Amino acid sequence: MDLTGTLLIAMPGMGDPRFEHSVVFLCSHGDDGAMGLIINKPAQDVRLKDLFSQLEIDAVSADVDAPVFYGGPVEGARGFVLHTPEYASKLYTMDVLDAFAMTATLDVLEDIARGEGPERSLMMLGYAGWGPGQLEGEIAMNGWLTCDASPELVFDLPESEKWAASLKELGVDPISLSAAAGRA
Numbered sequence: 001m002d003l004t005g006t007l008l009i010a011m012p013g014m015g016d017p018r019f020e021h022s023v024v025f026l027c028s029h030g031d032d033g034a035m036g037l038i039i040n041k042p043a044q045d046v047r048l049k050d051l052f053s054q055l056e057i058d059a060v061s062a063d064v065d066a067p068v069f070y071g072g073p074v075e076g077a078r079g080f081v082l083h084t085p086e087y088a089s090k091l092y093t094m095d096v097l098d099a100f101a102m103t104a105t106l107d108v109l110e111d112i113a114r115g116e117g118p119e120r121s122l123m124m125l126g127y128a129g130w131g132p133g134q135l136e137g138e139i140a141m142n143g144w145l146t147c148d149a150s151p152e153l154v155f156d157l158p159e160s161e162k163w164a165a166s167l168k169e170l171g172v173d174p175i176s177l178s179a180a181a182g183r184a
Contacts, residue, residue, distance in 0.1 A: 001136065003029040005097035007153070008036060008135075009145040009166045012177050018073050023162045024128055025082060025149055027094065027102045034130040037082050037102070039154055040162040042067040043125055051079070051123065052113055055106070059113040067159070071124030079125055081108045083118035084151060099151050120155040145170060 008024040024036040049064035051057075071080055081103045085095060091105040101118075111117040130138070138144055147169045157165055164174045 001029075003034070003135075003146055005100060005149055006146050007039075007149045007166050009147060009163065009170075011142055011144060014143050019128075021163045023166050024072070025100070025154060027082070027096050027127075029135065031132060033132050034135045036128045037071040037080055037122075037124045038069060038128060039082070039122055040159040041070040042159055043070045046125070048112075048123055051109065055109065057110055057113045060115065066123065069122055069124045069159075071126045072128030074127050074129045076126035078104065078127070079109070079123065080104045080127060081112070081118070081121050081123055082154070083108075083121035084155070087111070087118035087121075100149065100154070120151065122155065145172070 003026050006026050008022075008026060010019045010022040010024075014020060019038075021040070022038050023040045025039050026034055026036040028035045046068040047064065048066040048068060049059065051068060052059045052064060083101055083103065085099065085101045087093070087101065087103070087108070089103045089105050089107050091107055093101050093103045095101050108117060109123075112121065135144075139146070145167070147166055153162065153165055153169070167174050167177075
């Protein structure tokens with residue numbers, strides 16, 4: 001089972017407050033584990049202009065008030081940009097299926113500041129990571145649902161709507177979910 005390029009939707013009652021009502025875009029998933037970015041939790045009091053200022057990048061043509069997202073609990077000071085695939089860094093960009101890419105090098109921020117970056121993007125600090133078999137175990141214990149990712153859901157919806165919209169992609173009404181997990 002390779003879930004690369006899909007969304008993980010946190011089930012109510014997951015037990016880890018860092019992931020409560022989270023939607024995670026999986027950048028990679030395989031036998032060695034998984035890596036993803038939370039796409040619906042803005043970081044507290046951090047905007048793109050704050051990163052540009054800290055990194056001494058002059059923003060000429062970027063939406064400097066764009067939010068920076070809490071990408072996950074691992075390496076919280078490291079930046080990641082999830083974006084549309086027409087952009088590729090001169091250093092390294094990871095292609096994620098056909099509709100997404102991820103870049104974690106400084107040049108993507110410099111290109112965004114100059115208006116030469118990706119058409120659509122989300123800036124993250126930190127990421128979510130799972131060891132071999134860990135994510136599969138969490139899915140088996142009803143911690144996560146999965147659905148296909150679309151650029152519209154990832155980039156266009158307000159973050160407050162992404163969790164419910166992801167569930168609706170599966171035909172699930174968020175009100176009908178129980179916080180208690182179980183097995184029949």
